[in-house]
Amino acid sequence: MQKLKKDQRPEARLPKGFQDTGPADARALARMLTTIREVYESYGFEPLETSAIEYTDALGKFLPDLDRPNAGVFSFQDEDEQWLSLRYDLTAPLARYVAENYDRLPKPYRRYATGPVWRNEKPGPGRFRQFTQFDADTVGSESVAADAEICMLAADTMERLGIKRGDYVLKVNNRKVLDGVMEAIGLAGEEHAASRLTVLRAIDKLDRLGVEGVRALLGKGRKDESGDFTKGAGLDEAQIAKVIGYVSVEAAASWRETVARLRAVLDDTAVGREGLDELDEIAALAEGSGYGADRIRIDPSVVRGLEYYTGPVFEAELTFKVTGDDGQPVRFGSVGGGGRYDDLVARFTGQRVPATGFSIGVSRLLSALQYLKKGESNAGHGPVVVLVMDRKDLPRYQRLAQRLRQAGISAEMYLGTSGMKAQMKYADRRGAPCVVIQGGDEIAKGEVQIKDLIEGAKASETIKDAKEWREGRPAQFSVSEDQLVSAVKGVLERHSGD
Structure with a gap:
């Protein structure tokens, strides 16, 4: 596809007197x-x-x-x-x-x-x-x-x-x-x-x-x-x-x-x-x-x-x-x-x-x-994000997201191609209350890991160094796959007033 020359590109700008709504x-x-x-x-x-x-x-x-x-x-x-x-x-x-x-x-x-x-x-x-x-x-x-x-x-x-x-x-x-x-x-x-x-x-x-x-x-x-x-x-x-x-x-x-x-x-x-x-x-x-x-x-x-x-x-x-x-x-x-x-x-x-x-x-x-109402939360939480640890397991991750949706929980499977660090950053930007992680070890055990991002953010304000963070693994826990929905609901209920 032929690229436009710089002087041919339109300038990305909002007209005066109009506004976007986030x-x-x-x-x-x-x-x-x-x-x-x-x-x-x-x-x-x-x-x-x-x-x-x-x-x-x-x-x-x-x-x-x-x-x-x-x-x-x-x-x-x-x-x-x-x-x-x-x-x-x-x-x-x-x-x-x-x-x-x-x-x-x-x-x-x-x-x-x-x-x-x-x-x-x-x-x-x-x-x-x-x-x-x-x-x-x-x-x-x-x-x-x-x-x-x-x-x-x-x-x-x-x-x-x-x-x-x-x-x-x-x-x-x-x-x-x-x-x-x-x-x-x-x-x-x-x-x-x-x-x-x-x-x-x-x-x-x-x-x-x-x-x-x-x-x-x-x-x-x-x-x-x-x-x-x-x-x-x-x-x-x-x-x-x-x-x-x-x-x-x-x-x-x-x-x-x-x-x-x-x-x-x-x-x-x-x-x-x-x-x-x-x-x-x-x-x-x-x-x-x-x-x-x-x-x-x-x-x-x-x-x-x-x-x-x-x-x-x-x-x-x-x-x-x-x-x-x-x-x-x-x-x-x-x-x-x-x-x-x-x-x-x-x-x-x-x-x-x-x-x-x-x-x-x-x-x-x-x-x-x-x-x-300044000071009161207005944004609400974003969707729960199911991380993709291995692309060959995409159907499995989509099923996890679908189970959450069927239970009335807003959820999405990560659709990009980036690694774990970028996916966590994406979930944070989406305002996700938690992420669902299932790698090879968890699949073998029939488990999922749930990382509570809200609790993790609170803990990060008090934890002083990386060693303490690794040892504590704050706000991250494992449950059996059967308990996925109830565990995520527990996280959402815990933060319902945030």
Whole structure:
């Protein structure tokens, strides 16, 4: 086979904004997804898988990054010159699916879905072009009870994943209340759409920039620590005061009191009143089911970036503090969000179909859980490895591995061609809890040797020299072939907590 010249070889490199997932993280991810799925199904949601690729016009343009309006999705043309795009979330494909199958679906229709989504955005720390979401949505219900249930679902999911009460909060607001604020400062109507978006973006930065940072972005603009200047919304002092008065309302001990505080600072607009009434109703439903303000609370700064939200909006935020490897505090912030989108299906049908849902950012939440449980073993053990001492005995070694598998033990026969030392190194890299050794002497005696690699690693920390190692032969013992399965199970049980 002709070798490629050095300058003809492709460079082995991962594209910016993408990541590989190794065995330990893949296993942790699978466990986390199983837990989320169990919670979603306990609420009666059913699975649905939609295509990763949709017609571009079906997805619509709802991404918040107006600086890159035509580059927010990865798109290409097919042989019919139709534009196709990789989905940027799981909600837009759901709207297409509901519109296409509306007559045969139960109403309300409750579905959950998980899978990768893609956004053609500038990558950065913690910001990837491919990431995984896990959604639950109720389509076809106008009842605010559906929104309250989504809030409870999100809270239950956090706790089932091991996040203690007090280490997370589900924050709730209402786009109608925000619309009331916009109307009160004279920004109602399509002609002010761009200005409204700038104001909403400023409000959304309250947690990060504080009141004064938001005030600057509502006015002429703000210069950050690097010297970069962000142009502001250009509001006057009276308009800024109304917005700051709204976002500065502090959550009370109860939802009802928080809503009362918001009513006191908001101008009396019809849309604002409707939004506050819906928050009041969500409060009554959540509190009536035992979900107090320690788990779910109203937060006037919650905006949510996607433009298709029409009512209540939600954001799951982690509040616990952890320290990174550099000794600096790590803040995870939002790990999921959602809201009501009553007009999305209507893009296809022309008929209003109410809907509400919640989406978990799987990668960010997994990272947070790994920090939260730092020090706990996450990887699990690899397979038991049956070493190959003589290649003419391969059928014998394969039978040993098969016996272990039939007993429910993950096992493999070494498939390389290297000697004993390299095979042991391989088993170590595979995270094997033990290896099975059967040379000529063991075959003659009808025995196998089992080397406990975990116990051996512990012993190596205390044994001082090679002589002591040879004399002790730590964590290595012989059993009859008939006892292979029970002996290996004994090793696994001994280290089940490691």
